[in-house]
Amino acid sequence: MMVAGIQGLLAVAGLIWAGGLLQAVRRRRRNPFRLDRASLGVHATTSVSVIVPARNEAGNIGSCVAGVLGQTGLDTEDAPVECSLLVLDDGSTDATWTELANSLAHADPGTAQAIQGGSAPLPEGWLGKPWACERAAKVAIERYQPEWLLFIDADVQLQQQAIAATVGYAQRNELAMVSGFGQLQMESFWERVMQPVISGLIIAGNDPIKVNDPEQRTESPLANGQFILIRRTVYEAIEGHAAVRQNVLDDVGLATAVTAAQFDYHLLFLTDLFSVRMYDSLGALWQGWTKNLFPGMGRNWSALFGLVAFQFCFVMLPLLTIIAALVGLVSTAWLVWALPGYVFLHLLRTYLDHIFGQRLWFGFTHELGSLMLAILLLVSAYQTTRGKAVWKGRVVE
Numbered sequence: 001m002m003v004a005g006i007q008g009l010l011a012v013a014g015l016i017w018a019g020g021l022l023q024a025v026r027r028r029r030r031n032p033f034r035l036d037r038a039s040l041g042v043h044a045t046t047s048v049s050v051i052v053p054a055r056n057e058a059g060n061i062g063s064c065v066a067g068v069l070g071q072t073g074l075d076t077e078d079a080p081v082e083c084s085l086l087v088l089d090d091g092s093t094d095a096t097w098t099e100l101a102n103s104l105a106h107a108d109p110g111t112a113q114a115i116q117g118g119s120a121p122l123p124e125g126w127l128g129k130p131w132a133c134e135r136a137a138k139v140a141i142e143r144y145q146p147e148w149l150l151f152i153d154a155d156v157q158l159q160q161q162a163i164a165a166t167v168g169y170a171q172r173n174e175l176a177m178v179s180g181f182g183q184l185q186m187e188s189f190w191e192r193v194m195q196p197v198i199s200g201l202i203i204a205g206n207d208p209i210k211v212n213d214p215e216q217r218t219e220s221p222l223a224n225g226q227f228i229l230i231r232r233t234v235y236e237a238i239e240g241h242a243a244v245r246q247n248v249l250d251d252v253g254l255a256t257a258v259t260a261a262q263f264d265y266h267l268l269f270l271t272d273l274f275s276v277r278m279y280d281s282l283g284a285l286w287q288g289w290t291k292n293l294f295p296g297m298g299r300n301w302s303a304l305f306g307l308v309a310f311q312f313c314f315v316m317l318p319l320l321t322i323i324a325a326l327v328g329l330v331s332t333a334w335l336v337w338a339l340p341g342y343v344f345l346h347l348l349r350t351y352l353d354h355i356f357g358q359r360l361w362f363g364f365t366h367e368l369g370s371l372m373l374a375i376l377l378l379v380s381a382y383q384t385t386r387g388k389a390v391w392k393g394r395v396v397e
Contacts (some may be wrong), residue, residue, distance in 0.1 A: 042079045193365045
């Protein structure tokens with residue numbers, strides 16, 4: 001009975017990953033929700049304030065600011081765009097403020113400014129990032145009265161046409177909000193092992209075709225806090241970041257508030273328009289995903305254990321069976337059952353790595369990444385439910 005059960009799991013693994021490969025190819029060919037630098041720009045005069053909350057981002061803030069100041073496609077005669085930048089230093093304990101001053105030294109102070117948020121304790125009921133965004137947005141609205149607010153993280157690097165392309169898309173489609181996935185930059189070993197597995201899991205569960213269809217989207221549609229463009233009037237109508245003051249996933253919270261208020265929203269692939277290196281070490285990666293993964297699953301224990309079981313049964317089991325057959329622990333006849341799941345999984349991973357410009361040989365670490373993900377899921381559940389998750393020196397409850 002046990003032998004038949006294991007063989008059944010291996011057979012299902014082959015079907016799952018073969019189907020996943022076919023679906024990935026079909027999505028790639030049919031997905032209309034992808035922008036690049038050749039996309040149409042703005043078609044009506046408008047104004048945009050870029051808002052960057054920065055806490056301990058000395059190594060990133062200079063390139064982030066340079067990307068904003070280097071935007072093109074905004075000064076056309078037919079549809080000029082007034083673009084302003086406001087960066088809030090959220091109580092940094094490193095050289096973020098010094099780097100900010102250097103990066104803005106030659107910028108127009110009328111359209112690019114930095115403010116210090118101070119290091120006072122967070123107000124009761126607020127998490128760090130929503131509080132930083134709320135304060136920065138109020139200042140930007142008061143100073144510039146923009147039609148659009150663009151929230152980006154301090155580790156985001158905008159390509160030259162990013163703002164023009166996304167604002168133009170929002171205008172043409174009469175949207176209240178646009179968010180999207182950028183190009184993931186990875187340099188260290190553990191980034192390359194873990195980030196594709198985690199990101200692939202998130203994207204697989206949030207097909208933009210469904211997210212962008214009001215008839216198919218869930219009550220809590222995905223958004224990416226690295227890049228959120230929202231109309232100022234809509235932002236004010238949903239009470240800004242005050243609506244998500246206690247939400248670890250403030251980006252998902254904003255998308256939920258926008259769609260609940262009957263405004264339209266799109267999630268896009270923006271890999272040609274911005275890049276981001278989320279974490280630069282295993283420690284940072286571990287802390288960052290610990291605070292996000294279990295809350296991102298709605299704190300659902302059944303979903304958590306189901307996902308951990310999925311990683312073992314359909315990702316790691318085929319490889320373990322192949323190894324067992326090769327070292328003589330089981331008959332080589334087991335290869336017939338195990339190879340399809342392993343081969344189709346790695347064909348899918350190779351296809352996705354090729355699309356997203358990642359190093360192909362790291363696909364062979366996919367099972368290791370899945371094992372780390374399973375551990376990380378359990379740690380995330382434990383720490384977030386006990387109020388022990390920490391990010392940049394603050395406890396995330």
